[in-house]
Amino acid sequence: MRRAFVPPADTLIAFECAARHLSFTRAAEELHLTQGAVSKQVRQLEDRLGVELFRRVRQRIVLTDAGRIYLHDIRGALEQMTAATRQVMSYAGSADVLNLAVLPTFGTRWLAPRIADFGRRYPDAGLNLSVRLQPFDFDEEPFDGAIHHGDPVWAGAIAERLFDEEVIPVASRVFRDRHQIRTPADLARVPRLQLATRPLAWRQWFDLAGVETDAAFQGARFEQFVMISEAAIHHAGAALIPRFFVEAELASGRLVRLFDLSLSQQTAYYFVYPEGRTMRPVVSAFRKWLMEEARTARTRRETMLPG
Known part of the structure; x- marks a missing residue:
C-alpha cells in the first residue's frame, strides 16, 4: 500500500527543480537532461497523482495551488532523504x-x-x-x-x-578605555549586550555587585553567545559570557575581563x-x-x- 503512494524519485526531483526555477529549461540544465525529458517526467507525475501541478501560460509555467502545497511537502522529504544519505555515507571508512x-x-x-x-x-x-x-x-x-x-x-x-558555568563581564580593551570603566556602576551607563534567552543576566549581575539601575534590560539582543562575543570584540558593548567560551580571547587580549565579580549559575x-x-x-x-x-x-x- 505504501509503495502505491510513492512516485518514482526522478519525477519528484524533476518537479521540485522545475518548481524552484519555474522553468523546464533551467531545470533541464541543472539536472543535465533535455527540456522534453523534464516536461515528460512532470507530466508523468501529474498523471499518477491525477492533479495538475503547473499551469502552462504561453512560454512559462506557474504552480497551481495543489502544486505549491505539494512542493512544500516534497521539498522537505527530499532534504531529509539527502541528509540521511549523506549521514550513512559518512560510515564509509570508519569502524x-x-x-x-x-x-x-x-x-x-x-x-x-x-x-x-x-x-x-x-x-x-x-x-x-x-x-x-x-x-x-x-x-x-x-x-x-x-x-x-x-x-x-x-x-x-x-x-x-x-x-x-561562570559568567563574567567582558569587553574589548578599546571599549573599556573609551568609556572609562573603573567600577561596576560604570557598566550601568554604557552599551551592554544581551542574550535573548537570558534576559535576567545583567539584572542578576548588578544585584550581585550592589548596583541599583533601571537600565539592566537595555541593550542590543543576540540569540547566541558567539554573536555576543564577536560584537564585544569589535567594541559594540560590554557582555556577560561564560568564561570557558572566551578563554582564547582573554588570553590573546581581544577581550578583557572587566571585574572579578562573576555570576554563578545553578x-x-x-x-x-x-x-x-x-x-x-x-x-x-x-x-x-x-x-x-x-x-x-x-x-x-x-x-x-x-x-
Missing part, C-alpha cells in the same frame, strides 16, 4: 560513527578546537555533529548523545555533569546519552575523552588568576 547533538556556541567555541585530539586518539571513529537547542526523544532522533545545558533532567536519558553543562541502551564502543570512547577534557578544563580554570 564506527558517533552522531552527536550539540549546542551551537558550545560546539563552536569549546568542542571544535578540541575535536582533533579525539580524532588522533581514536582514528577509526567517525563523527557527525548536528545542532539541537532543546531536549529531544532519543528514540525518535538518530543521535547517540547530546550536549545539554540546564538541569540534569532529560526524559529517558542519563546526564553526566561536565562543568558549571545550571551546568552535561553529556547526555540514552538510558537503557547498550553503549557502543565509539560512544564509550567519546564519553571517556569528553569527561577527561572537561576535567582538565575545570582544573585549568581553577588555577588561573582572574583577568
Whole structure:
C-alpha cells in the first residue's frame, strides 16, 4: 500500500527543480537532461497523482495551488532523504560513527578546537555533529548523545555533569578605555549586550555587585553567545559570557575581563546519552575523552588568576 503512494524519485526531483526555477529549461540544465525529458517526467507525475501541478501560460509555467502545497511537502522529504544519505555515507571508512547533538556556541567555541585530539586518539571513529537547542526523544532522533545545558533532567536519558558555568563581564580593551570603566556602576551607563534567552543576566549581575539601575534590560539582543562575543570584540558593548567560551580571547587580549565579580549559575553543562541502551564502543570512547577534557578544563580554570 505504501509503495502505491510513492512516485518514482526522478519525477519528484524533476518537479521540485522545475518548481524552484519555474522553468523546464533551467531545470533541464541543472539536472543535465533535455527540456522534453523534464516536461515528460512532470507530466508523468501529474498523471499518477491525477492533479495538475503547473499551469502552462504561453512560454512559462506557474504552480497551481495543489502544486505549491505539494512542493512544500516534497521539498522537505527530499532534504531529509539527502541528509540521511549523506549521514550513512559518512560510515564509509570508519569502524564506527558517533552522531552527536550539540549546542551551537558550545560546539563552536569549546568542542571544535578540541575535536582533533579525539580524532588522533581514536582514528577509526567517525563523527557527525548536528545542532539541537532543546531536549529531544532519543528514540525518535538518530543521535547517540547530546550536549545539554540546564538541569540534569532529560526524559529517558542519563546526564553526566561536565562543568558549571561562570559568567563574567567582558569587553574589548578599546571599549573599556573609551568609556572609562573603573567600577561596576560604570557598566550601568554604557552599551551592554544581551542574550535573548537570558534576559535576567545583567539584572542578576548588578544585584550581585550592589548596583541599583533601571537600565539592566537595555541593550542590543543576540540569540547566541558567539554573536555576543564577536560584537564585544569589535567594541559594540560590554557582555556577560561564560568564561570557558572566551578563554582564547582573554588570553590573546581581544577581550578583557572587566571585574572579578562573576555570576554563578545553578545550571551546568552535561553529556547526555540514552538510558537503557547498550553503549557502543565509539560512544564509550567519546564519553571517556569528553569527561577527561572537561576535567582538565575545570582544573585549568581553577588555577588561573582572574583577568
